[in-house]
Amino acid sequence: MLLFWFRRDLRLHDNAGLYHALETEKQVLPIFIFDTGILDNLSNRHDARVDFIYQSIKNMKEQLEKQGSTLLVRYGKPIEVIKELLQEYEVDGIYTNRDYEPYARERDEEVEALLIENGQDFKLCKDxxxxxxxxxxxxxxxxxxxxxxxxxxxxxxxxxxxxxPFPSEQHLDKLLPHHKSPLPTLQQVGFKPADIPTPDxxxxxxxxxxxxxxxxxxxxxxxxxxxxxxxxxxxxxxxxxxxxxxxxxxxxxxxxxxxxxxxxxxxFPASSQESFAPKFRHIAWRNNEEEFKRWCEGKTGYPLVDAGMRELNSSGFMHNRVRMVVASFLVKDLLIDWRWGEAYFAEKLLDYEQASNVGNWQWAAGTGADAQPYFRIFNPDNQVKKFDKAHTYIRRWVTEFGTPAYPEPMVDHNMARDRAIAAYKKAIALAAG
CATH class of the missing domain: 1.25.40.80 (Serine Threonine Protein Phosphatase 5, Tetratricopeptide repeat)
Known part of the structure; x- marks a missing residue:
């Protein structure tokens, strides 16, 4: 018997790893593990991403049980859960789809070492x-x-x-016949339902x-x-x-x-923690916590920046054009380390994906691979004129815009631009020795 381990591939159709497992002559038991190595680092107990994962798992489980199989759902550290499953079932190997993030690679190497030690296969597929x-x-x-x-x-x-497509859904008859297994509640996993819907x-x-x-x-x-x-x-x-x-x-x-x-x-897994370009690893960030708080809350006095941050905080989404503007403002206008912004987006974005988040933040900061030049700095007022001239988007999210209640700009953009360029030039000079 084989286990198929769902991770970031929550579908029964066109699933490469599931298809390859079902193509073997062995019966397959699907599993999903709520990974405490990830969940324990989430501060919001109403995290919409966990709710979305939970609903996706529940739907798949119901579909499989209609066909006489099930989806085993466990909660814990993956290596410990898999050790338990190896004792409960006669397992010849595990199939799963490859994940490229640093944490996932470490986790998979640990699991692979365990399986090799037991004489079992660990098949990672591209999906x-x-x-x-x-x-x-x-x-x-x-x-x-x-x-x-x-x-x-x-x-x-x-x-x-x-x-x-890999027609995995056409071979579900090869799944291990199984009685219904209990599904832990969202509360048992440590979370509560979210009020942010997932887009259609x-x-x-x-x-x-x-x-x-x-x-x-x-x-x-x-x-x-x-x-x-x-x-x-x-x-x-x-x-x-x-x-x-x-x-x-x-x-x-x-x-x-x-x-x-x-x-x-x-x-370059280290790029998740440090600037990709070595010459920018010595920027003297200001990292003013009060200014960072105003950016997070959408109270900078720059309406497009504020609209974007409020959209993010309210919906878990931010328009792509606006993401570039708010990132440039944090890093260049406020001289706050791109890693602060990356971490905030990681906490809030419904579509958070480490590679894209790190890559895009480093692009905006000018510190990454093929990033915009460090001296290219978005003017937030000009961006309004180009992309929201009628203030339709701004008024949707910044209801006090145009009233005395709306704050004055927290920083002069021209001064901030000169300050940022000087800080970057100084870092380049330091790197050059």
Missing amino acids: SVIFERSEILSLSGTPYKVYTPYKNAWKKAFRENMVA PNMAEKVLRRYEETRNVPALDATTRLSPHLRFGTVSTREAVRLALQHSDTWLQELIWREFFMQLLFH
Whole structure:
């Protein structure tokens, strides 16, 4: 018998690892582990992501039990849970889909060592990306650090059959017949229901038809909202790329950015903790806690920044254009370490994915691989004129905008711009010795 371990692939259809497990001649028992190594670090007991995972697990479990099998759901440290399962069942091996984040890699290495010691297989499959790890390398055999040549190499290597679905849902009759197993309640896992809904993935196709012309306007509901579904695998990456090929090359390029950041984090895991470019590891950040608090609460006196932060705090979402503006403001206008912003987004974003979050924050800070130049600093007022001229988006989230209750700008942008450039130049000089 094999175990199939669901992680960030919460679907029964088009699931590569599940399909490969079911293709063997062995019966398969699906499992899911609420990982305390992750959950214990979450401060919000109403975390919408945990609620979303829980509902996705519950739905899959109900579907499998209609077919006479089940989904075993456990709570704890994965290595300990797997040790228990190996004692409960005659297990020949475990199949799962690969995860590229540093914590996940350490966890999987620990599990693999346990299985090898017991003479069992641990099969990791590619599922959440089209190209993984070292499949797209430069001509010199090294990882790409610049997006455009990576994108060009990605497109050159791409073949249509790479997005053909794995028909895992057609082979569920090979699952181990099993009596119904108990599902721990959300409260037993240590969380409570959230009041933030997950976006409907079925809206993406309609949005993509006009994506190129509308994607930068935050007042419009003109982004796909598929990112939480890609993050937790309720929609497969192959489905997303098929949609992009049909409707929008611009959106396909954003999916390639996602894989670019994933391969960067895989090859340079330290970039989750420090600036990718060594010359920017000595920036003298101001890190004013009161100013950071005002940024978090959306009370900076810059309306587009404040609207974005309030949208994030209220909905777990922020428009892509606005994400760039609020990140630039924190790092450049306030000279607050990008890691503070990255951690806040990690806590709040429904679509939080470490590789993309770290990559995009380092891009905004000018410290990352293929980042915007450090001297390119968004002017938040000009961004309003370009993308929210009628203040439609701003008024939606900043209800006191235009009244005496709205605060004055907390910093002069021109002064802050000069201050940031000077701090970056000083760091470059320090690095050069």
